[in-house]
Amino acid sequence: MSGFIINRRRFLTVAGAAASAVTLSGCGAFDGFLSSQSPVRDVLASANSLTYRVQRMLIDADALAPEFSASEVRQGQRPNGSTDPTDADYLALKEKQFADYRMTIGGLVEKPLSFSLDELRNMPARTQVTRHDCVEGWSCIAKWTGVPLATILDEARVKPEARFVVFHCYDSMDLGLSGAVRYYESIDLIDARHPQTILAYGCNDEALRVANGAPLRVRIERQLGYKMAKYIKGIELASTLAPYGSGKGGFWEDLGYEWYAGI
Template sequence: MSRLLINRRRFLTAAGVAASTLPLVGCDAFDGILQNRGIVRDVLAAANDLTYRVQRLLMDADRLAPEFGESEIRQGQRPNGSTDPTDPQYIALQQQDFSEYRLAIAGLVEKPLSLTLTELRNMPSRTQITRHDCVEGWSCVAKWTGVPLSKVLDEAKVKPDARYIVFHCFDRMNLGLSGSVAYYESIDLIDARHPQTILAYGLNGKPLPVANGAPLRVRVERQLGYKMAKYLSAIEVVSELSTFGRGNGGFWEDLGYDWYAGI
């Protein structure tokens, strides 16, 4: 499994580096690569679909990612990606210590929700010590505390035609000359209901720091780090992903990364 993880990291890192240079040049010459009908996109999509299907066949839906003891926490959780959102709404919430923060749960649910941090903290919680595996090649063990996403979805009563969960975030990512866009990510309902998929508000026994995604981030422990969206503003339950971003299920996926990043 470790060799598979390393090889997958190398592939994704190479693909990600190549893709991440595209928005910086701001050149129309690369448009074909990013279009759904581009040859590169088709190859990556086919490989991703195969990876997804094989891992779903080989792995039990509730199989847990490895968990560790307190002694394995040897450093603070390494921040990466966005570490200090500049969105005005986020800044206003941060200045009030997120006392006015609310997480919206909308889309294909019978009971739309708007939950405060206090309400989330009062729901059944889970604490887990897991390893964060980044596509850049580094790993870090940390203790996360939060409410299982399945509990929130049960409260909202997901409709039968739902297939995916889309995470909307406060942080924005730069696309070079094209400007910036709000970060977003998505997972399917299988991963959303996995016991270790939580909406984390605590890190290593303390409130989640801003650099690590405060006030709330998702942990999807059987996937690579870029799937674990930070600075959550809303969760949307949907039947398809084609209407979000460029239709590939996430910010980095729109630039060439796999949608399913299972490890």
């Protein structure tokens, strides 16, 4: 099993680097491979689907990612992705130290809701010391505190037809000549209800820093770091991922990354 994980990480790193190069340079060299009609992308999508099914069969739905002792936190959490959003609505919240922040949850729920940061902090919390594994090849152990996503889902009463949780974010990502788009990400309900999946507002016994996703980010400890959306604006329950972005389930997935990044 360890060999499978290592090889899979190598593939993700190469694929990720290629996709990143397309994004940063605006070069069209990989456009044919990343297009929805490309047979190469069809093969990658099939491999992703197979990986997802195999891991779901081999790993218990409630199996925990490794947790560590607090003494193993030896540095601040290394930032990944966006580190300082410049979107006007985010800057307005940041200026008031997120006093006006409200996270919404809607879509396929019986009871659409919104929560202030204080309301989230007053809910039953979970603290976990886990390792963040980045597709770029680095890792970092940190202590995270937040409300279990399952708690929020239970309060909103998810409808039976819902299959996915979609995270909408405040940060925009530049696509070169195509302009900027808001970051989004998604997971299935199995990972959404996993006990270690939390909406984190604290890191290493401090309020979450802007570089790490303040005021709120999701921690999905059994997947790679790009799945853990930061600067969360709202959560939407959906039966299909087709209406969002290019329909692949996330910003990076729309550029060729795997939707299921389990480790």
